[in-house]
Amino acid sequence: MPTPDLPYLNLREMEAAAAEVLSPAALAYYAGGANDEVTLRANRDGYAALRLRPRMLVDVSAIDTSTTVLGLPLDFPVGIAPCALHGLVHPEAEVATARAAAQTGSVMALSTMSHRTIEDVAHAAPGRLWFQLYLYRDRSVSRALIRRAEAAGARALVLTVDAPVLGRREAIIRTPVRVAPGTVLPNVGPRTPGSEGLDDLSYFDTLLDPALSWADLAWLRAQTTLPIIVKGLLTAEDAALAVEHGCHVWVSNHGGRQLDTAVTALDALPEIAHAVAGRAEIYLDGGVTRGTDVLKALALGAAAVFVARPALYGLALAGEGGVRHTLDLLRDELRLAMALCGKTRIADLGPDLIWRG
Ligand SMILES: Cc1cc2nc3c(=O)[nH]c(=O)nc-3n(C[C@H](O)[C@H](O)[C@H](O)COP(=O)(O)O)c2cc1C
Numbered sequence: 231m232p233t234p235d236l237p238y239l240n241l242r243e244m245e246a247a248a249a250e251v252l253s254p255a256a257l258a259y260y261a262g263g264a265n266d267e268v269t270l271r272a273n274r275d276g277y278a279a280l281r282l283r284p285r286m287l288v289d290v291s292a293i294d295t296s297t298t299v300l301g302l303p304l305d306f307p308v309g310i311a312p313c314a315l316h317g318l319v320h321p322e323a324e325v326a327t328a329r330a331a332a333q334t335g336s337v338m339a340l341s342t343m344s345h346r347t348i349e350d351v352a353h354a355a356p357g358r359l360w361f362q363l364y365l366y367r368d369r370s371v372s373r374a375l376i377r378r379a380e381a382a383g384a385r386a387l388v389l390t391v392d393a394p395v396l397g398r399r400e401a402i403i404r405t406p407v408r409v410a411p412g413t414v415l416p417n418v419g420p421r422t423p424g425s426e427g428l429d430d431l432s433y434f435d436t437l438l439d440p441a442l443s444w445a446d447l448a449w450l451r452a453q454t455t456l457p458i459i460v461k462g463l464l465t466a467e468d469a470a471l472a473v474e475h476g477c478h479v480w481v482s483n484h485g486g487r488q489l490d491t492a493v494t495a496l497d498a499l500p501e502i503a504h505a506v507a508g509r510a511e512i513y514l515d516g517g518v519t520r521g522t523d524v525l526k527a528l529a530l531g532a533a534a535v536f537v538a539r540p541a542l543y544g545l546a547l548a549g550e551g552g553v554r555h556t557l558d559l560l561r562d563e564l565r566l567a568m569a570l571c572g573k574t575r576i577a578d579l580g581p582d583l584i585w586r587g
């Protein structure tokens with residue numbers, strides 16, 4: 231059940247409440263998208279536009295939302311997407327988020343750009359952590375991060391490939407995001423961002439490697455025996471290449487923060503599921519705020535979905551309990567949606583649930 235002392239009935243209410251407590255810079259950074267925010271809006275609108283085909287007269291007295299991702303049992307098919315800088319809104323930062331993920335039987339993908347160390351976060355979510363990797367120009371820094379993630383017990387690496395350069399986020403051009411002076415971001419290398427006159431995002435941008443290519447994925451594949459998930463794919467062609475490189479597929483447009491007017495993950499999912507053809511697991515993120523959104527993504531071929539902003543809003547409102555509230559709401563809404571669709575198990579969710587007009 232959702233945490234009783236938090237009054238929010240749904241994720242949209244949490245978003246509105248979080249907007250009241252976040253600093254203008256944090257809000258601009260969290261909520262914003264690229265350019266005209268066409269893709270940001272489409273991410274949400276796409277779910278509303280898809281209609282469900284519920285089946286009746288099915289015994290729905292017992293609903294089982296449990297599933298597995300890469301062999302890890304989840305209580306329900308929702309994880310936390312990698313997000314930079316949880317410390318902008320809560321002192322416990324990623325550690326609080328990780329505890330919430332662990333307590334709800336979820337999984338968390340920890341961003342490279344975190345306030346807390348991989349080890350601290352892994353300790354807070356034993357066995358339930360993935361590590362998201364931005365490949366740095368300096369591969370030795372990335373290699374060291376991979377070794378630390380492995381040693382800390384991360385279950386997978388998530389390589390983000392849709393940000394070889396940063397998208398143009400106009401809200402943060404106006405209101406730049408800065409970490410507190412003196413903060414050391416543990417995975418960002420020796421230099422404390424904020425110096426040299428760069429805002430923090432521009433500084434991160436200088437670390438990322440715009441030359442990243444499929445050859446680097448082959449390099450990464452050879453670096454580790456952990457499963458690798460390629461995050462940020464939107465086409466059948468790239469999904470097929472990822473599978474050929476021995477990787478899993480995370481369909482995402484980076485929350486509308488990179489290429490504006492890019493296709494939504496939900497729209498890209500059918501062609502990607504077709505191309506992957508069961509050879510790898512598929513995950514999705516972008517605009518998920520309701521249990522029916524989760525249901526639709528799973529019906530079209532995702533093994534699990536991930537939420538970024540909704541988790542950050544929970545963190546901003548009530549720390550660990552707030553993130554738990556976000557996840558609890560989604561789990562309860564998914565269970566209800568399954569019951570009303572006449573589906574009792576995750577394995578029963580398929581394309582027959584989606585109305586084609
Ligand atoms: C504030 C913020 C920071 C993010 N940082 C990262 C990051 O460090 N690495 C990454 O792969 N994706 C990052 N993302 C993208 C998310 O993982 C996710 O793809 C996207 O936000 C879509 O999910 P949402 O609609 O639930 O927010 C970030 C998103 C937000 C909103």
Ligand SMILES: CCCCC(=O)C(=O)O
Nearest residue numbers: 314343393434435484487
């Ligand atoms: C260099 C990337 C910073 C984190 C990120 O991915 C985002 O803000 O969307």
